[in-house]
Amino acid sequence: MQLSKKIIALNTGSSSIKFAWYEIGETERLIFSGSLTKIGDRNGMFSVQDDQGISLSSESVAAQNHDAACDYVFSWIMSQSEGSKPDAVGHRIVHGGPLYSTPQIVTSELITSLESLSPYAPEHLPQAIKAVRHVARLFPETLQVTCFDTSFHSTMPAVAKLYALPESIRKEGVQRYGFHGLSYEYILIELKRQLGAQAVKKRIILAHLGHGASMAAVKNGKSIETTMGFSPAGGLVMSTRSGDLDPGVILFLLQQNKMTPAAIKEMVNRQSGLIGVSGSTDDMRDLLKVKEVDDSAKQAIELFCYQARKYIGTLSVVLGGLDSLVFTGGIGEHSSEIRSRICAGLEFLGIRVDEEKNRINSTIISPENGQVDIRIIKTNEELMIARHTMRILKTLNRSMQ
Numbered sequence: 001m002q003l004s005k006k007i008i009a010l011n012t013g014s015s016s017i018k019f020a021w022y023e024i025g026e027t028e029r030l031i032f033s034g035s036l037t038k039i040g041d042r043n044g045m046f047s048v049q050d051d052q053g054i055s056l057s058s059e060s061v062a063a064q065n066h067d068a069a070c071d072y073v074f075s076w077i078m079s080q081s082e083g084s085k086p087d088a089v090g091h092r093i094v095h096g097g098p099l100y101s102t103p104q105i106v107t108s109e110l111i112t113s114l115e116s117l118s119p120y121a122p123e124h125l126p127q128a129i130k131a132v133r134h135v136a137r138l139f140p141e142t143l144q145v146t147c148f149d150t151s152f153h154s155t156m157p158a159v160a161k162l163y164a165l166p167e168s169i170r171k172e173g174v175q176r177y178g179f180h181g182l183s184y185e186y187i188l189i190e191l192k193r194q195l196g197a198q199a200v201k202k203r204i205i206l207a208h209l210g211h212g213a214s215m216a217a218v219k220n221g222k223s224i225e226t227t228m229g230f231s232p233a234g235g236l237v238m239s240t241r242s243g244d245l246d247p248g249v250i251l252f253l254l255q256q257n258k259m260t261p262a263a264i265k266e267m268v269n270r271q272s273g274l275i276g277v278s279g280s281t282d283d284m285r286d287l288l289k290v291k292e293v294d295d296s297a298k299q300a301i302e303l304f305c306y307q308a309r310k311y312i313g314t315l316s317v318v319l320g321g322l323d324s325l326v327f328t329g330g331i332g333e334h335s336s337e338i339r340s341r342i343c344a345g346l347e348f349l350g351i352r353v354d355e356e357k358n359r360i361n362s363t364i365i366s367p368e369n370g371q372v373d374i375r376i377i378k379t380n381e382e383l384m385i386a387r388h389t390m391r392i393l394k395t396l397n398r399s400m401q
Contacts, residue, residue, distance in 0.1 A: 012127050203218075205319070212232055284335060336358045354366060
C-alpha cells in the first residue's frame with residue numbers, strides 16, 4: 001500500500017454539502033475543506049479554506065439542486081488536484097435504518113438498499129445517494145465508503161430505542177435511532193486524547209448544538225441515550241426543525257387544517273425551530289443581536305436554552321449523575337451567551353461555569369474545583385469519515401496480501 005492515501009470526505013446535508021480532502025498515512029494531513037450552502041436558494045455560498053484556515057475560494061453560487069451542487073464542488077476539487085484522483089471517497093449517510101450500524105463499501109446492491117431506506121430520512125438520504133451516484137460517474141474505479149450517523153447510538157439499551165407503538169409498526173423499523181453519531185465519535189476520541197482513556201468511561205453528556213442540535217448521554221464510552229429519535233427532526237429545538245412534538249399536533253394539522261403530509265414535512269423541517277418562533281431568522285447570532293428589541297427573537301432564544309437545559313437534566317438522570325459536559329457544533333463552540341444560559345440553574349447537578357473562561361471560549365469553562373468538567377471541543381465529522389474510510393482501505397489491502 002502507498003505510504004499515504006488521498007481521501008475525500010463528503011458530508012451531504014438537506015441543503016448543503018461539506019467536503020474535505022485528506023492525505024492519510026502515518027499522519028493525517030488536511031489539504032483543504034469547504035462547503036456549498038443553501039442549495040436551491042439563489043443566496044448560496046461556496047467557500048474553501050486550506051489547512052491553516054486561509055481562504056482559497058469564496059463566492060456566491062446559486063446551485064438549483066444537489067446534482068448541480070455536486071458538479072460545482074467536484075469541478076473545483078479536480079481543478080486543484082492537477083488531475084490526481086482520490087484513492088477513496090467517504091460519505092456521511094444520516095440514517096442506516098435497522099440494516100446498517102458499521103461503515104459499508106458502496107456497491108450497486110448497497111445503493112438499492114439505501115434507496116429503500118429513504119423514507120426513514122427523506123430530507124437527507126436522497127441527497128446523499130445522489131452524491132454517491134455522482135462520485136461513481138466521476139470515478140467509477142474509486143472505492144466509496146458510507147459512514148452512518150446512526151451507528152454510534154446502536155449501543156443504546158433496547159428500552160431506550162423503544163416506541164410505545166403496536167408491534168406491527170415496530171417491525172417496520174420504527175424505533176429511536178439517534179443522530180450526530182460521527183460528531184460524537186470524534187468528540188470521544190478527542191476527550192480520550194486530552195484526558196486519557198479513563199475520561200471516556202465516566203458519565204458524559206455531549207451537546208452538539210448547531211443548525212441541527214442534539215445531545216447524547218455516554219457511559220463507559222458508549223451511547224446509552226440521545227435526544228433525537230426516529231428522525232433528525234426530533235428532540236431539541238433547532239434552527240429550522242421543531243424538535244419534539246405531541247403526535248396530536250400532527251393529527252390536528254392533518255384533520256383540522258387539512259395540511260398535506262408534504263406540507264407538514266416542510267413545516268417541521270424548514271419552517272419551525274428558531275425561525276418558526278422568531279419569524280425572522282434561523283441564525284442564533286442574529287437573534288442574539290436583536291433580543292433586546294425583538295420579543296420574538298428573545299422568546300426563540302429562551303425556548304432553545306430552556307429545552308437544552310431540560311434535556312441535560314433528563315440525560316443526567318439516565319446516567320445516574322454527571323461527570324462531564326461537552327459543547328460542540330457551531331452554537332456550542334462559539335456562543336458563550338448560549339452556553340451560559342443553558343448552564344444557569346443547573347448548579348444542583350454540579351454544573352458551574354467560569355464566566356471569564358466561557359467568554360474567551362477556553363477549552364475548559366468550568367471552575368478549577370468544579371464538580372462537573374465542562375469543555376468546548378470543536379467537532380470534525382469530515383475527519384471521522386476519512387478515518388473510517390482509511391480503515392476500510394487498510395482492511396482491503398491486508399486481505400489482498
